[in-house]
Amino acid sequence: MKIVTNTTPWPLTSHETRRIGINSFGYGGANSHCILDAAKAHIGPKPEVSSEALSQLKSSFLIPLSASTESALRTQETRLVSVAASNLNIVDLAHTLGNRRTRLAQRSFTVAGQKSLAEDLSNPWKDNLVGNFSELPLAFVFTGQGAQWPQMTKEVIEEFPSFRQTIDELDAVLQSLPERPEWTILQALMDPKETSQISQVTRSQPVCTAIQIAFVSLLSKWGINPVGVVGHSSGEICAAYASGM
DSSP states (O other): OOOOOSOOOOOOOSOSSOEEEEEEEOTTSOEEEEEEEOTHHHHOOOOOOOHHHHHHHOSOEEEEEEESSHHHHHHHHHHHHHHHTSSOOHHHHHHHHHHSSOOOSEEEEEEEOSTTHHHHHHSOOOOOBOSOOOOOOOEEEEOOTTOOOTTTTHHHHHHOHHHHHHHHHHHHHHHTSTTOOSSOHHHHHHSOTTTOOTTSHHHHHHHHHHHHHHHHHHHHHTTOOOSEEEEOTTHHHHHHHHTTO
């Protein structure tokens, strides 16, 4: 027997399932015993999306380049064009260039898709930037209703699961109200122009608010956060959310 006073690593065993017994002995004689299994034993492993599948799920990817000199940067662009015709996976390319290469002073980028990779890489790259780089202070400005249009953010919802998840969570909040709406944010955003009711006052304000909240959450996942915020009208709700309030 050992008296445990600090966090203790789980003992190494040959069993796949982690199971533990918890005792509670009360002075009045109320004794209990609980057996707990690790959640992993019941929910199973999380499926992983392969880079091949992901390359088909998303329409476009950011392809960044950097070099010490402008000529070296242009050389890299030319080399990428020459290898794009081969069986190159755009997910692996974007990951390697974005996370596994040193970020040097001369930089350029383009946006490309798997199906049009060779053509996209052959197009002119965006102007390179010169100098030392550091994080710039960003301010987010949020609008009230009036900026909506049919199927706004449709492509974002379809391509970014976390953005769709935020919309679903906000819809769940609305549906939990005592007088819940007969429509959903997702429906209001996805309806085509011919049948869209997004500009009705009952929809426009909550929809604009929901979209901006979802964008704040998505940008935060990418490490993009504001140092200051300002909101107009119902945009003050989103500004408060972005500020962490």
